[in-house]
Amino acid sequence: MSAKNLETKVSLQNLSKHYGTVAALQDFSLEMQTGEMVSLLGPSGCGKTTVLRILGGLDPHHDGQIFVDGENITGSTSDKRNMGMVFQAYSLFPNMTVIENVEYGLRVRKISPEIRRKKSMELLEMVHLSHRPDAYPNQLSGGQQQRVALARALAIAPKVLLLDEPLSALDAQVRVQIREEIRRIQLETETTTLFVTHDQEEAMSVSDRVGVMNAGQLEQIDSPSNLYNKPKSAFVASFVGVTNKISAQIEGSGRVKVFNQEIELSQNSASFGSGSAVIALVRPENIAIASDADPESKAGLIITKSFLGPMTKLGVDLGGENLVYVNLTSQEAKKIDVGSRIAVKITSEELMVANA
Amino acid sequence: MTVMSTNRGTATRKGGGSSAIFKTLPLAPFSLVFIFFFCWPIFQIIKNSISDGKGHYNLGAYRLMFTKPYMHAFSVSLQLSFFSALSAGLIGAIIAFYVHKSSKSLQSGIAMLSGVLANSGGVPLAFMFIAAFGAQGGIVTILKKLGFDIYGHGFTLYSFSGLVLVYSFFQIPLMLLVFTPALAGMRNEWREANNSLGGSNLQFIRWVLIPVLFPAFLASTLLLFASAFSAFATARALTGGSVALVPLVIGSLIDGNVITDQANLGDALAVGMVVVSAIVMIFYGFSLRWARGR
Numbered sequence: 001m002s003a004k005n006l007e008t009k010v011s012l013q014n015l016s017k018h019y020g021t022v023a024a025l026q027d028f029s030l031e032m033q034t035g036e037m038v039s040l041l042g043p044s045g046c047g048k049t050t051v052l053r054i055l056g057g058l059d060p061h062h063d064g065q066i067f068v069d070g071e072n073i074t075g076s077t078s079d080k081r082n083m084g085m086v087f088q089a090y091s092l093f094p095n096m097t098v099i100e101n102v103e104y105g106l107r108v109r110k111i112s113p114e115i116r117r118k119k120s121m122e123l124l125e126m127v128h129l130s131h132r133p134d135a136y137p138n139q140l141s142g143g144q145q146q147r148v149a150l151a152r153a154l155a156i157a158p159k160v161l162l163l164d165e166p167l168s169a170l171d172a173q174v175r176v177q178i179r180e181e182i183r184r185i186q187l188e189t190e191t192t193t194l195f196v197t198h199d200q201e202e203a204m205s206v207s208d209r210v211g212v213m214n215a216g217q218l219e220q221i222d223s224p225s226n227l228y229n230k231p232k233s234a235f236v237a238s239f240v241g242v243t244n245k246i247s248a249q250i251e252g253s254g255r256v257k258v259f260n261q262e263i264e265l266s267q268n269s270a271s272f273g274s275g276s277a278v279i280a281l282v283r284p285e286n287i288a289i290a291s292d293a294d295p296e297s298k299a300g301l302i303i304t305k306s307f308l309g310p311m312t313k314l315g316v317d318l319g320g321e322n323l324v325y326v327n328l329t330s331q332e333a334k335k336i337d338v339g340s341r342i343a344v345k346i347t348s349e350e351l352m353v354a355n356a
Numbered sequence: 357m358t359v360m361s362t363n364r365g366t367a368t369r370k371g372g373g374s375s376a377i378f379k380t381l382p383l384a385p386f387s388l389v390f391i392f393f394f395c396w397p398i399f400q401i402i403k404n405s406i407s408d409g410k411g412h413y414n415l416g417a418y419r420l421m422f423t424k425p426y427m428h429a430f431s432v433s434l435q436l437s438f439f440s441a442l443s444a445g446l447i448g449a450i451i452a453f454y455v456h457k458s459s460k461s462l463q464s465g466i467a468m469l470s471g472v473l474a475n476s477g478g479v480p481l482a483f484m485f486i487a488a489f490g491a492q493g494g495i496v497t498i499l500k501k502l503g504f505d506i507y508g509h510g511f512t513l514y515s516f517s518g519l520v521l522v523y524s525f526f527q528i529p530l531m532l533l534v535f536t537p538a539l540a541g542m543r544n545e546w547r548e549a550n551n552s553l554g555g556s557n558l559q560f561i562r563w564v565l566i567p568v569l570f571p572a573f574l575a576s577t578l579l580l581f582a583s584a585f586s587a588f589a590t591a592r593a594l595t596g597g598s599v600a601l602v603p604l605v606i607g608s609l610i611d612g613n614v615i616t617d618q619a620n621l622g623d624a625l626a627v628g629m630v631v632v633s634a635i636v637m638i639f640y641g642f643s644l645r646w647a648r649g650r
Contacts, residue, residue: 058548078551085552091545095567104563105553149549156553 015064035190039203042213084153089169092137099133105156123151143174234354248280259298266352278353290345297343405623417624437584440523445577448531456539470529482593538572575643
């Protein structure tokens with residue numbers, strides 16, 4: 001995101017929504033800057049799609065207010081909000097060709113046929129589909145359909161682009177390709193975008209900021225790297241990326257004892273009394289192979305070995321219920337076989353802990 | 357190597373062939389029914405329609421079929437089928453639309469009821485309507501007491517408009533049965549995409565809903581047309597032949613009300629009905645393909 005666009009574009013203030021006694025959203029607030037791409041990530045039913053649909057005016061909410069460009073649009077209907085939306089799949093009008101689909105929003109706005117055709121062709125070029133303007137949706141692949149849906153959403157020059165898991169129905173290779181195209185186009189058009197997904201890699205790779213939601217609340221919103229490296233809650237730490245959960249004990253003065261090591265507690269960890277049994281949350285890359293002779297190391301048995309290309313993931317049984325995963329380069333892992341014993345050690349300087 | 361490959365290829369083809377025969381074998385009874393109860397009767401009526409019964413063949417019956425009284429019967433049958441199919445199609449489509457939006461339990465209840473009503477017809481249906489809409493029928497009497505004399509306004513159950521009303525009793529449920537699957541294929545995302553692009557509900561109906569549903573509507577209405585065109589017992593029981601419809605004319609010819617030298621006229625009229633039905637079915641097939649292409 002460029003530095004020139006630091007004014008607030010979207011402000012969601014204290015949104016709440018419930019279905020009967022079940023709260024879908026609780027006091028949810030979010031601010032998005034102009035031209036920013038924000039992703040909402042979270043487990044199924046956490047309320048991320050609800051936020052997007054409320055912002056798009058497709059679902060009502062019970063409390064809270066919505067501002068776009070400083071204007072309160074809380075009471076306005078979806079057709080008055082000027083927000084482009086891309087759905088999971090099957091959203092193209094089947095009776096219209098590709099170009100007619102892209103033109104739809106402009107046709108609604110009574111733009112002259114010449115102008116809307118020119119604008120639509122430009123957008124089709126942007127999504128690399130200018131060679132198929134007369135195809136019908138059922139003649140296109142899933143990826144092509146989603147590109148058309150993106151062009152259609154952008155044709156109206158939306159104030160905010162809403163992407164509701166637009167890649168979830170596509171196969172893995174196409175997903176990566178389309179998500180990169182979405183990001184390229186979003187940066188090119190500087191469109192403020194809210195992207196809802198359950199795929200961490202997708203969210204982390206294309207977004208300026210990622211919000212992690214849990215049970216209708218925003219746990220943390222931050223840059224992808226901060227979210228991964230500096231999680232503010234145990235939920236975020238365990239939800240984002242792979243996290244080892246290791247039995248540990250709180251020592252006095254903000255330290256935690258894991259295996260034979262004493263490590264500083266992360267500032268974001270909840271407070272526990274000295275001697276409390278807790279779970280330490282440790283990233284695989286923060287565990288390294290150590291010498292048996294190291295008094296802080298812990299020996300274990302390798303029970304799994306997964307080749308992941310440049311990296312290899314080892315599953316090490318450390319006894320008790322402690323199964324930890326360690327990431328090694330595939331070169332390092334070459335000499336290590338399943339069934340052999342190794343010693344490991346935690347390398348991070350501070351740890352986050354959760355209730356045991 | 358080559359020989360072995362060829363042998364293996366042959367074995368595979370043989371296996372595939374016997375598998376194909378095994379797969380199509382269960383269709384054999386249906387094929388027999390189709391041949392003996394569809395193809396054979398059609399062949400017979402075509403043959404009889406050009407035979408004078410004395411071993412000579414001519415087109416006399418067809419020349420007669422194209423004279424005014426019989427063309428009038430075709431005209432009335434086509435008009436009745438058209439108006440009853442169109443009115444039942446429109447009413448049925450609107451009801452189907454609202455049923456589709458209702459609860460699942462109501463939808464299954466309506467589907468079950470429609471299945472029963474769509475197969476109701478004949479003499480019992482005619483008498484039900486006579487009891488309700490006949491000159492002294494219950495509903496007519498109630499309406500008269502309320503100051504609305506429908507018979508005074510020219511309506512009679514034993515007429516063309518009466519038949520349209522009676523046919524709607526089984527055609528509207530039939531429309532519900534055949535049109536509902538098309539509604540189930542409508543995606544909520546289309547309406548939401550329309551709204552987010554700034555479209556009104558009217559624009560959505562005009563530019564998306566109607567064009568998407570039209571092929572299925574047309575196919576369903578053509579099915580109603582075919583159903584009305586071939587209906588016999590209800591019309592016979594209700595009008596006693598006072599409304600000239602092709603099936604009633606054929607019925608009267610079969611009953612023995614045959615003028616000398618016109619024994620094969622009924623067959624010629626039946627062939628005419630087969631041709632009309634075939635044309636309707638061809639359009640029905642095109643409409644279905646159009647609908648499925650969406």
